[in-house]
Amino acid sequence: MKALAIRQPYAWLIVHGHKKEEYRPWLTHDRGPVLVHATKAYDKREIEELRAEKAREGIIIPDDLPRAGIVGIVTLVDCIRYGRSALRPVHSLTFPKAFSPTRSPRHRIHPGHNYEER
Numbered sequence: 001m002k003a004l005a006i007r008q009p010y011a012w013l014i015v016h017g018h019k020k021e022e023y024r025p026w027l028t029h030d031r032g033p034v035l036v037h038a039t040k041a042y043d044k045r046e047i048e049e050l051r052a053e054k055a056r057e058g059i060i061i062p063d064d065l066p067r068a069g070i071v072g073i074v075t076l077v078d079c080i081r082y083g084r085s086a087l088r089p090v091h092s093l094t095f096p097k098a099f100s101p102t103r104s105p106r107h108r109i110h111p112g113h114n115y116e117e118r
Helices: 010-015 044-056
Strands: 003-006 019-022 032-038 069-080 090-101 113-116
Touching: 003 010, 010 032, 010 069, 010 090
Parallel strands: 003 032
Antiparallel strands: 019 090, 032 069, 069 090, 090 113
């Protein structure tokens, strides 16, 4: 199965249905289920800025965001170029499902562990 590697908090926003588009430098003809992998890397300042912005919209991003593993699944339904983003194709994502992971002592998600759909 294919996967998209996405920094937090964007991975969390996608699997919880608050972000429905992802910009990538490539087009794809693939459609269907795609795993969402939260990368290990993150920008603390960017997370805090986005947390404040989303709070004004009524979306509360948790403090303990899982990193370095699979956090959910979405369905890739389209990939197009349009408008100002013509050089950066838009991947349209629907039917998000967040996974409730079995966490390690370091609070990271590991492939092969049991996951329950939330």
